[in-house]
Amino acid sequence: MNYTVMHRTTYRYHSDVAYSRLVAHLVPRATLHQRPLSFEVNLSPEPVKSFERPDFFGNTTSWMTIDEPHAILDIFAESHVSVEPIPAYAPDASLRWENVRTAFEFPADPDTLDALQYTFDTRLTLPNDDVVAYARGSFQRGRPLLGCVLELNSRIHADFTFDKEATDTRTTVTRAFELRAGVCQDLAHVGLACVRSMDSPRATLAVIC
Numbered sequence: 001m002n003y004t005v006m007h008r009t010t011y012r013y014h015s016d017v018a019y020s021r022l023v024a025h026l027v028p029r030a031t032l033h034q035r036p037l038s039f040e041v042n043l044s045p046e047p048v049k050s051f052e053r054p055d056f057f058g059n060t061t062s063w064m065t066i067d068e069p070h071a072i073l074d075i076f077a078e079s080h081v082s083v084e085p086i087p088a089y090a091p092d093a094s095l096r097w098e099n100v101r102t103a104f105e106f107p108a109d110p111d112t113l114d115a116l117q118y119t120f121d122t123r124l125t126l127p128n129d130d131v132v133a134y135a136r137g138s139f140q141r142g143r144p145l146l147g148c149v150l151e152l153n154s155r156i157h158a159d160f161t162f163d164k165e166a167t168d169t170r171t172t173v174t175r176a177f178e179l180r181a182g183v184c185q186d187l188a189h190v191g192l193a194c195v196r197s198m199d200s201p202r203a204t205l206a207v208i209c
Contacts, residue, residue: 002037005079016069026077027052027060037080044074091147100145101198119196125173127193134177135194152194160187 007026022043028036047064055061066073107113121127127135138152159180166181173193176186 001084002080002082005081007075007077007079009075011073013071013073016071018069020064020066020070020073022047022062022064022066022075024062024064024075024077025055025059026062026079028079028081029059033084033086035082037082039077039079041075041077043076044072045070089146091150092144094144094146096142097139097145097148097198098141121193121196124171125189125193125196127197128174128177131173131177131190131193132197135197138194139198149195152191156187156190160190162187 005028024041026041027039028034030036041062043064043066045066045068048067049065050063052060052062103112104116104119107116134155135152138155139148160176161181162183163179163181164183166179167176167183167186169185171182171186173186173189176182176190182190
């Protein structure tokens with residue numbers, strides 16, 4: 001199936017800014033089930049310089065420079081992609097979560113070694129005892145990993161409220177868990193912290209997905 005994806009971001013300043021330097025992650029990525037057909041991004045004012053290059057993770061980044069005063073900056077991107085159906089996964093057919101965790105102790109293949117970099121906590125995703133206890137509700141001994149994660153996702157969806165006023169970009173997992181509220185970033189951080197807390201070394205959503 002073909003899709004057209006349109007994205008607009010508009011910045012409005014209190015007064016003219018002299019210039020802007022932008023890095024945008026808007027170009028669709030080619031995956032096993034997704035094929036980019038076309039992509040176009042337009043800025044107003046128009047940039048005097050622009051180029052694209054891949055980042056560390058293989059995503060295409062767009063770099064743009066505007067060198068004229070402006071009080072409004074409008075960014076509009078349009079993508080066309082072809083997407084194939086993703087096959088259904090049987091939750092009970094995946095490896096036990098303990099086996100996946102153990103695979104990180106001595107990574108035996110490039111994919112596991114590459115995913116290892118995503119297993120470490122950050123300042124915003126450090127779990128506390130409450131987060132660990134919450135994660136253990138889904139990660140029972142001997143349970144298939146995919147089943148654990150799907151249930152965890154469902155619990156977060158049910159137990160947390162999407163509230164764009166509750167948090168900001170500096171909110172930690174501990175605070176979001178205390179509030180049981182936040183935006184996409186916070187809910188993703190809670191999920192990551194839960195999976196990583198099933199220690200040592202930690203399983204990660206990067207491998208699950």
